[in-house]
Amino acid sequence: MDFRRLNYFIAVAQELNFSRAAERLHISQPPLSQQIQALEAELGVLLFERSRRSVALTQAGRVFYAHACRITAHYALARREAQMAHSGVAGRIRLAFTASVPLFPAFPRLLQGFRQAYPHVEVVLRHLTTGEQLEGLLQGEIDVGLLRPSPHLHIPEWLRSWELWHDELVVAVAASHPLAGQDMAPIALQALAGEAFVLQPQTLGCGLWERIALLTSRAGFSPQIAQESSETATTLALVAANLGVSIVPSTYRSIRPEGVHFRPLSDPQGQTCIRAALRASEADACVQTFVGLLQAQPRIGQATPYSSNQ
Numbered sequence: 001m002d003f004r005r006l007n008y009f010i011a012v013a014q015e016l017n018f019s020r021a022a023e024r025l026h027i028s029q030p031p032l033s034q035q036i037q038a039l040e041a042e043l044g045v046l047l048f049e050r051s052r053r054s055v056a057l058t059q060a061g062r063v064f065y066a067h068a069c070r071i072t073a074h075y076a077l078a079r080r081e082a083q084m085a086h087s088g089v090a091g092r093i094r095l096a097f098t099a100s101v102p103l104f105p106a107f108p109r110l111l112q113g114f115r116q117a118y119p120h121v122e123v124v125l126r127h128l129t130t131g132e133q134l135e136g137l138l139q140g141e142i143d144v145g146l147l148r149p150s151p152h153l154h155i156p157e158w159l160r161s162w163e164l165w166h167d168e169l170v171v172a173v174a175a176s177h178p179l180a181g182q183d184m185a186p187i188a189l190q191a192l193a194g195e196a197f198v199l200q201p202q203t204l205g206c207g208l209w210e211r212i213a214l215l216t217s218r219a220g221f222s223p224q225i226a227q228e229s230s231e232t233a234t235t236l237a238l239v240a241a242n243l244g245v246s247i248v249p250s251t252y253r254s255i256r257p258e259g260v261h262f263r264p265l266s267d268p269q270g271q272t273c274i275r276a277a278l279r280a281s282e283a284d285a286c287v288q289t290f291v292g293l294l295q296a297q298p299r300i301g302q303a304t305p306y307s308s309n310q
Contacts, residue, residue, distance in 0.1 A: 003075065005039045006068050008032055009047065013065045016055045081120075090120035091286030096128040096136060097146040098207075099232055101274055103251035104165050106297060107146075114293055121286055130207040134159075137279055143287045144294070145277045148249070150210035151269075161277040164297060167250045169211070169270040171263040172235075174242040179263060186266035189219035196226035196244035198235050208272075212247050215269055236260050 011021040012032070022029040040047050047061035057065060084090030101107055111123065128136060130153075133145035137159065146164065155161050171187055173179045179187060202209050216223050226244040229235040233255060235246050240259035249272060253262055264270075276294050278287065 002039075003072070005035050005042075006072055008035045009039055010065065010068055010072065012036060012048065012055070013057055013061065013068075016057075018055065084120055086285060088285035088289035089118055091284065092122040092124060093144065093287055093290050094124045094126065094142045095144050095146070095290075096126040096133045096142045098130060098133075098148045098274070099127060100148065100167075100249045100251045101146045103249075103254050104167075104274065106165060110293065110297065114290060117293075118289065121290075123290075133277070137277060140279075143278060143282065143284065144290060146274055147277060148207045148272060149275055150207035151214055152210065153207065155277075158280055159277055160280040160282070161275050162295070163273045164276045164294065165274045167272060167274075169215070169247050169265055169272055170250045170253070171265060172239045172246045172248050172252075173261055173263065174240055174245075175259045175261055176242055177245065177261075179245070180261035185263070187263045188266045189215055190221075192216075192223075192245060193219070193221040195224070197223040198227045198229055198238045198244040198246045199223060199225055200230055200232070200235070201228045208249070211272060215247075215265075215267060218269070219267070233257075 008021070008025060011025050012018060015021040015024065018029050018033060022032045025032065036047065043060075043064070045060040045064075046058050047064060049056045049058055081090055097107075114121070115123065126136075126142060128142070128145070130147040130149055133142065133147045136142040137145055171179070171192065179191070199212065200209050202213075212223070227238055229238060232248055232252055235248065236252065236255070236257050238244065239246050240257050247265075250262070250264075256262070276291075278291060282288070282291075
């Protein structure tokens with residue numbers, strides 16, 4: 001089907017006059033009549049009833065006119081959206097993030113700002129561990145990942161990555177725990193050697209577990225795990241119940257349940273970060289638009305000031 005013929009047909013159907021339709025289309029009347037005849041031959045139906053004084057749509061012509069209008073409208077929409085996708089202002093982004101990312105104040109501001117600036121871009125959000133994100137990027141199942149890497153993570157050549165936001169690891173203890181009453185003084189990891197721990201399972205494949213394991217190993221002990229919890233919010237609830245202490249990112253101060261206190265670590269290796277990552281070969285204009293906004297993010301840590309009883 002020739003879209004030019006469709007537009008010629010629509011013009012004649014609306015004007016019901018070949019001369020006026022030809023003038024509207026900026027062509028002469030004979031070529032217009034020839035194109036309509038060719039369209040009728042292609043369809044095998046008569047679209048117009050012609051006389052010397054009038055032109056009228058046949059029943060087949062009225063049916064075809066309704067479809068022709070929808071076809072050209074859909075084509076115009078498809079063309080516009082394709083052009084928008086090409087320029088990066090429409091399309092879809094599959095964004096994955098670790099559990100602590102939404103607690104950074106910059107994250108909701110980032111999403112809100114992007115949605116306002118690019119309302120035609122669909123943002124598909126997925127909560128995945130760092131390991132799951134790396135696999136998702138490799139398999140092309142996600143476009144951008146916001147992950148918390150372990151200290152041993154080697155960034156592969158096929159991945160493009162940079163530090164986005166920083167925070168620190170803190171010790172979470174029950175309000176009734178002896179360590180809770182020492183205000184905001186930093187605590188050495190060695191002081192936790194005899195404590196029971198509530199930690200995420202190693203099988204989750206998250207960078208946080210590996211970082212904690214490395215820090216405690218350097219301090220000369222392995223955590224005595226009393227309870228495993230895959231969700232940090234649950235971990236803090238178990239800490240509040242005095243089932244053990246835990247080490248969590250400082251961003252979790254914002255969801256502290258009643259009965260949990262936090263102490264900073266004196267170990268300088270307690271600093272951690274969220275990294276943005278995408279495939280180095282990524283060429284999608286829509287993804288690149290979002291990445292540009294990500295790269296414009298200030299490289300700062302958690303803005304909320306620390307308080308010992310938060």
